[in-house]
Amino acid sequence: MRQETTGEGEHAGRTTSFSPLLRALTPGLTIAVSLLVLYLSWSFAAAAWPSRAFPPPDRVWQTLLNEAASGELAYHLGATLARVAASFILAMAIGSAIGILLGTYRRADQFFNAWVILFLNIPALVIIVLAYIWFGLNEVAAIGAVAVNKIPNVIVTMREGARALDRRYGEMAFVYRFSRLDRFRHILLPQLQPYFAAASRSGIALIWKIVLVVELLGRSNGVGFQIYLYFQLFDVAAILAYTLAFVAIMLLIELLLVQPFERHATRWRGRPA
Amino acid sequence: MQPVGAAAPLRVDIAEKTFRSAEGIAVKALENLSFEVRQGEFACLLGPSGCGKTTTLRILLGLDQDFKGSFELPTSETGRIAAVFQEPTLLPWRTLEQNVRLGLPKARRNIDLDWLFKALGLVSVRSLFPAELSLGLARRAALARAFATEPAILLLDEPFVSLDEQTASRLRYLLLDIWSARPTTALMVTHNVREALMLSDRIIVLSARPAHVLGYFDVRLPRQSRNPQVMSDLARSFSQKFPDVM
Incomplete structure (x- = not known):
């Protein structure tokens, strides 16, 4: 009042x-x-130490516009984005399924825990190189390698979520004879939602960084490939242009997709006063 | 009045129920617990705290199957058991009305529940989430969920505990109203003698752990005539019959 x-x-x-x-x-x-x-401090610094290796923001912007006009930017951004989306969906689906199973069955967890720790600690680079050697320099190997890098993290987070499930809701669902689907939709998913959100948040950031490495090592398109190309040309403005363009896209996804979805999924928590 | 669909009584005959603690010590919760609740009757399971009342309900609900003995539930065309737990146990991520409807089988999800919400005073809050409800309202919602299923038997586990006395007694009257409108075999766990005397046709008095039946106390008066004077008479004759319980 x-x-x-x-x-x-x-x-x-x-x-x-x-x-x-x-x-x-x-x-x-x-x-x-x-x-x-x-922006101002970057411009100032670039003006104070003029160098090809440290372009001012205006030149980066100009490069960005050129790349966009030629259609290159959209093509490579699209390729990377598609790989990010595919590996993300794959990693979240497989990681969640395994994580929930391990969180539910203690025996399975005791047995597979060592595997999870092993995979958690294999460097991304090793998985990528091995995937390319074993499955060839193709799209399946690229996306699979990225997903395998992310899956152990998803498992660990979702396993924690499954361990924290409230038994009372399960018992209520048993007494009131919820169907399997209802149990999944109304009991399981809402309880796992915060863990799922945490896994996706950290996942999407990790995945896009690994996708660049995958593209650098064995693909002929995508932001990673372009950055490698401009690295050989020592064109820092272009490298920064591609990086900023992709960061901007990730920011848009966060603002336009992730946050509205989360607001919808957590509306029951009550609005802050 | 003929109760809806109730055919058989509730028969309980539990020989033994033992818990094993984390250190491996066995604690006997129930021993030779057997009683019967006639069809359409409102019965109370009364006993000291921690005597195994909730354990008994959990066994009847099928939530605990590790016991020796047997029980028989009343049947009806819905064939359902409904429970009101100690805590309301509403899903926080669903509205009050969704919570009530989710308790129903798929085919009956869209039935008219206006009478129920009206009877329980929930009409204005049916679209709220449980976090936005007071404990009293949440308890009423849990009652609504139970009655909506038109169960063959209703099991209530201290549904009015940790409410202030005024709210609790309002809820008791609401429960009576709605139960009289759709009578069903009901078994309520409580440690409150006054509550039991006010609500039930029959009180089943349990001993301390391991629980067995000490005796029955039948209240044959119609509920409308249980005014304060009558209640204190009832309480007196109850304490004469079970001097150690009160």
């Missing part, structure tokens, strides 16, 4: 009509100012 003292009505009225708008804009403004400061 807002309290107003009489006599200051006009003044109070003006501030209250102004400040909510300002408050609503503050987070956006903060980000804008912070990005502006980053």
Whole structure:
């Protein structure tokens, strides 16, 4: 409840009509100012130490526009994005299934725990190289290698989620004779949702970094391939252009897909006051 | 009144139920516990805290199958058991109404439940999530879920515990109203003698652990006439019959 003292009505009225708008804009403004400061310090640094290896932001932007105009950017971004999506779906599906099984059955967990730790600690590079050697320089090997890198992380997170399942809901579902599908939809999934969200968040960031390595080592398109190409040409502006373009896309996915979905999935927690 | 679909009584005959603690020590919870609840009757299982009342209910619900003995549940065309747990156990991620409807079989999910929500005073909150409900409202929702299934038997595990006395007694009247409208065999666990005297046709008095039946106390008065005067008379004759319980 807002309290107003009489006599200051006009003044109070003006501030209250102004400040909510300002408050609503503050987070956006903060980000804008912070990005502006980053841009200015980058420009300043590049101007102070002019070098081909450290281009100013304007040149990166120009390169980005050129690449976009030629269609190169969209093609390579698309290729990388498709690989990220495929490996992500594969890793989340397989990792969740195994994680839930291990979290539910203690015997299986005791047996396979060593495997999980083993795979968790194999360097990404080793898996990629082995995948290319065993399955050839093809798309299946590339996507599979990325997924295998991510699966152990998903297993560990989802296993924790399955261990934390509340027995009372399962018992309620038993008494009220929920069908298998209902149990999955209304009991299991909502309880695992936070773990799933955590696994996806950390997953998507890890996956796109590994996809670049996979592309660098054995593919002839994608952001990773382009970065390797421009590395040989020592074209830092292009390398940064591709990096920033992809980061921007990931940011858009986060803002337009992940966050609205999460808001929907957690609406029952009640809105903050 | 002829109870809906109830045909057989509830017969319980548990020879033994033993828990094993983490250190391997065996604790006998139930021993030679046998009783019967006639069809359409509201019975209370009354006993000291920790005597194995909840364990008995869990066995009847099929949640605990590690025991010696047998039991027989009443049947009806729905053939369902409904439970009201000690905690409301509503799914926090579903609205109150979804919670109630999820308890129903698929074919009956869309039946008209307005009478039930109206009777329990839940009409204005049916689209809220459990986190937005008070404990009293959540308990009412749990009752709604149980009654919506039109069960052959209703098992209640201290459904009014940890509410303030005023709310608890309002809920007891609500329970009576709705149970009288759709009577069904009911077994309620409680350690509150007054609650048992107010609600039940028959009180089954249990001993301390390992629980067995000490005796029955039948209340043959119609519930409408159980006013404060009558209640204190009932309480007096109850404490004469079971001096150690009160």
